[in-house]
Amino acid sequence: MNATQSPSFWQLAWKPVIGLAILGSVVALATAGWSLLQDMGDTKAAYVYYTVEPMDLPIVVTERGNLESQLETKVRCDVESSSYDRNSSGTTIIFIVPNGSAVKEGDLLVELDSAAIRDRLDSEQLAFDKAVSQRIQAQATYDNQITENQTNQAQAELRVELAKLEREMYMDSENGTFKLSLEDIERQIDESKNLILESQAALELEKAEKSGIEALFKLGYRGKSDLEQSRFRFMQSEDKLASSVNRLSTYQSTRKQLEEYEFRMQKMQLDGDVATAEQSLVQTKTTNMAQLAKAEAAKNEAEKTEKSQRERLEKLREQLTLCKIYAPHDGMVVYARENSRYGSSTDIAEGASVRQRQELITLPDLSQMQVKTQIHEAVLDQITAGLPVTVKIEAYSNRTYDGVVASVAVVPTSSYYTSVKTYDCMIRIQERVENLKPGMTAVVDIHVDRLEGVLSIPVQAVAQVKKDTWCYVHSDEGVERRLIKLGRSNDKFVQVIEGLSAGDRVILNTDAIFDEAEEGANEISPESGVEEAPVVALPETDTQLAAEPQAVSLSSEPQKVDRPRGKGKQRPTE
Template identity: 50%
Template structure:
């Protein structure tokens, strides 16, 4: 409102200053109304029209504002003082990303504490007995650190005894397992033999030609045949004795034979009769035995033999299962003993290795650099007598002949950086040296930063120096220039000439001694120049310090405001139509 008001006042004043020219009759409009507006009536007694009073008032105001307006007019149309100009030319534009970083070794071996923490007397950690001075140049195999090995030696001695006891148990388990295998083989052989004998007995019993069953039946049948023969012999003897008895009885009756002869022949007859009865009874017995053998004994014996065969077979299966169980049991005991021995031997080897790791040697040539804790609140000092924990970083051993720079690339240009791009490295300590380098890696995720870091996203980038270096130390400040691309024969201007406000981009171009605002369309840029795609021509001159224009404009506005405060406010004065335009450097 204040600016528009000032412009409005300036326009009104300009119009009023020109009004005397418009009142001359040579420039009077032909319109009758304007003729009446400018006509002066000299007749006496007539009242002066109000329009003439308004014209007189305007003339008085114009005379009063002439001085301040001349001062205001002098503020416009003057170029700012001390402007620096740059002549636009066509040239090649190297697209280079420049970042600062710190020097470090490409081959940086971190020496860690690999010794276990043994708690003794309420204290944990391992004490440093001897430590090589910081910054010492060492060769591969040189002693770097010696840690307290007394607790580890004591633990190793105890482990040796425990390993020997475990080895004795393993030997005993091995012997038991071998004995069990032998016992199992013996038991299995006995069981198999019993099965085989039972099978042979069954085969021998059931053989129709020469088996036990056939032999027993044949033996009884042969006895029966013998008994039948004896019966026939006894029967014949009985008949003979009976005939002799009848003959002697007849002779005894006739008196030709005595009493003794009759008694003798009677006795012989009775004995022959008894012998015949005995043979008959014996035949019956043998027939009953044969019947019993055929109907019962043979079946019972067959059942017994088959039952024994099945029993021996089942016993064989039982022996096999028992052997498997006993073998598995003894094998499990042996495996447990072997595992226990392996564990103890592994622990023994680890304790030996722990004892050896109490003395740390240099794995390569380099310079000793003590580890520095990243936390400012919990710093772990590396010194003789200090206790260190397992996996703690003790020192680093960088190779000073092969170095690299770790830097951070801004998120606006990280998409242009890729591994393999060529680069150059300059060091603040050796400003006259330039090293050939190349991009090794670009982080995928941004650096998280710390608690006090800004919201600007940067990506860690590693640039390796592609040549052997001398006299360089880790931590030196380096400037890296990454060569992204090279634009040939283009128009470019320094980046300080560009002005960007929100979505508008422009620069100031000198025209007739005054800076004029020129909108631009930008292309790619480096840290010094930016490619102008549209908006400038070769040979034009641009302002390199546009902030001077802003400062001059601000001072001019302040002077205008001060002069405006001296002007009377005329809200009723209509603005003029023709006002000179302000310069472009607003």
């Protein structure tokens, strides 16, 4: 923030009460010392001067706050006691460390009654063992079902392949069963035809022989027996021919039956066998799926039961572990207090019953501390995270700590008692500390900036009425009121942008001007008889004091001092 955009000087430096008191005391002592050096009969006032010179002006915002731990762990009861004993209102504390005790990491803080949990743990262990056994059996059944399904499916697939192979063997156009049967009948038909031809030839021979014998018999050259034998052979030849013809007819009928009926019937039978085998395969697969799903469901149920029992068992074991609460880090034990809606409070002590998630102990880490303070809205825009801070603890005023602005709230703190808006600010102490306790009062100096080589004057030399700001400057002609333009400030000094030059002497005790006006002096000049006091320049210790401002609180509105608009001749209007 540049000088032209700075808040009003009285908004930034209206409360340096302690710093002004100290500096006022210095001025008063200087004035009193000079008065003692004057003639005892001289009652005229003397002015205290400050010579304006370029200086380094540290911009520091000073606030007060309270210590608290950076790491504050809340220890709670995590035991679900109500789930084990419906008649119990909570879990009983059988041991707790004394309030305010310093503990180390790993120390036992609280022990809760675990008898009900141990009883339940035994029964849950038995239930878990049973669930494990059932899961093993279900897994074995499932594995056996997989093997059985594979066997059944393999057999069904084999039946399908055999049926297809048998049909193929029958239907093969070259070497199939039907082809071979048909060829066999064709061969028999051919043989029958040949036999008929032989029978016909034999019959013709027998017929010719019979005719010759009959002729010879009539002539008397052959006997009757020869004639009978010839006739018998002829009849045999006729029978053989008839038999051959009948056999041929039978074979031809058989061929026709084979081609027109048996082939179709056998083909239908074989196709049916294939279809039946395929349908049986589908049925086997469906049955396998159903049986496997049943076995898998039983296995999954057994696994879920085992998992549920295991989780319950592990939860009980965890609950048993949670009955003993150990310190997560070093710190100081602070018992928690819980106020009910009826105004009563629940005390944490041995024998008391506590419920789940109830806070038992707050364990702040006293080696890592921070300061919680309030920042006035007038300087809020100057405070950002990361600014260096000097921290002083009122209980240990001879020691300072290095800190840093950790965070600044974006929402003001609500208050019903004042319209002043302040914002929470956390100052983190960057070193490990000892002997500090939460709640101690701390003063923080937030080092906002450092202006080098600027003209600055003490804040008590400045007067402001409404928009006019001035100071009183000693000149050769007397005391002159000079309008000035201010820049940034701390609790002791304020930067002067316009109106003053190096070497100017400003009056610090401006009240003396008003005292003189009360005596009727109309003009402040060397002729007025007022003896000029020596120039008082702040010593090196004062400059150092300015660099280390005292605690300033921005908890009330700034009070503006009404000054006259004349040349130091009138008193402020009441």
